[in-house]
Amino acid sequence: MSSLRAVKMMPLGYRILPTSTLPRVVRQFSSTPARSYEYLLTSKPKPGVGQVQLNRPKALNALCTPLISELNEALKQFNSADDVSVIIVTGSEKAFAAGADIKEMAPLTFSEAYTKSFIESWSDLTTQVKKPILAAVSGHALGGGCELAMMCDILYCTETANFGQPEVKLGTIPGAGGSQRLTRAIGKSKAMELILTGKSFSGADAEKWGLAAKAFPSYEALMEGVTKTAETIAGYSKVAIIGAKEVVNKSQDLGLRDGVEYERRVFHSIFGSQDQKIGMKAFAEKRKPEWTHQ
Incomplete structure (x- = not known):
């Protein structure tokens, strides 16, 4: 649930790409105008398929309450749409979501977090969305980003995707289900090691350990493969x-x-x-x- 500020984790020479230069892999299938969001892009790339793309590029899609509120609303809209059977959740090539926004969390007191049930709404997609949700993960999926990916029904990623629950490095623990879902997916010993050390693991490892259904060699192959799978599922009852x-x-x-x-x-x-x-x-x-x- 923590955020690793992107710039510290990137090699020298890294720069944030403007939104206009982000790769456009999937074309818009539906001619219906999409609802405008501040932190999301929504589309219908194939018949029966809805897509939500996290779009907070300057923060590498770090998760904050306004973004989660928009995500829950977008998922709710697709969940009730008659022409959508499957939903894809993705980010950019550089980051699915680099974590939770530390600026939002740092000043919270125990009483504020506890009485206001901080981040409880992050789990809405696991309880309120009946249609299958496919995660397409490229780049960083750390802390809350890793937890968000694991909330989805099927997780796909690139081989070089960067997963992790590094909360221990910030003096805290996973808070959006990371300790529970990661342990169920890969077993107690490996999950304990990753959470206690804060170590990251690759998309190739995620596939090998059973966390991801498949790891693709590139971002383009990921989006093509996930969209094809979503279209296949959408073709059923x-x-x-x-x-x-x-x-x-x-x-x-x-x-x-x-x-x-x-x-x-x-x-x-x-x-x-x-x-x-x-x-x-x-x-x-x-x-x-x-x-x-x-």
């Missing part, structure tokens, strides 16, 4: 997609016996959908199904 996300996420909260029973109940409930009938009939007739998403 929304009913099945949302149900599948629900049962997989439930596996993180329940024991095996309860989890299997929960999965079976959701499986049974989907027999009440039109798409289950459409899908199975189309399979039997060896033709492509035409989903109603009902």
Whole structure:
């Protein structure tokens, strides 16, 4: 949840690129004008796919309360949009999110942080968004940036992406789920080592350890691959997609016996959908199904 101020972490000669020079990998599919945000760019790059790009380049997308508020609003809009089935969350080639904004956190007292539930809203996407969220991570994903990436349903990254939970270096600990999600993903011993030392790890390591579904060789390949996967998912029934996300996420909260029973109940409930009938009939007739998403 901490921020590593970008310039200190960059090699000599690093400079912040103006927004206008950031790579434009994905074209806008929808002709509908996007809502204007201060810290985000939103688009619909493919049918059924919504994209949210963090856009605070001078701070390497460091997370602050106004940015998180906009992110929650953008995700809520896509979650309720009939023409969106899958959401991509990404940053720039240089940084997914370099951490949380230290300037916002440093002056907080215990009573302020505790009584106002500081950063509780950062977890809204894990509880309020029913559609799958795919993270596309390039560059730095540190502290809060790493936690945000792990909140997403599938994490993709570049091989050179820079992950880490370096809060210990600032005299604090992860506060937006880093200790919990990282441990579940890669195991106690490795997560403990990373959190206690504050060491960073690469996108290649993230894939090797099972934190990332896939690491791509470049930013362009990352965005192309993630968009293609999102388009594939968006081609299925929304009913099945949302149900599948629900049962997989439930596996993180329940024991095996309860989890299997929960999965079976959701499986049974989907027999009440039109798409289950459409899908199975189309399979039997060896033709492509035409989903109603009902």
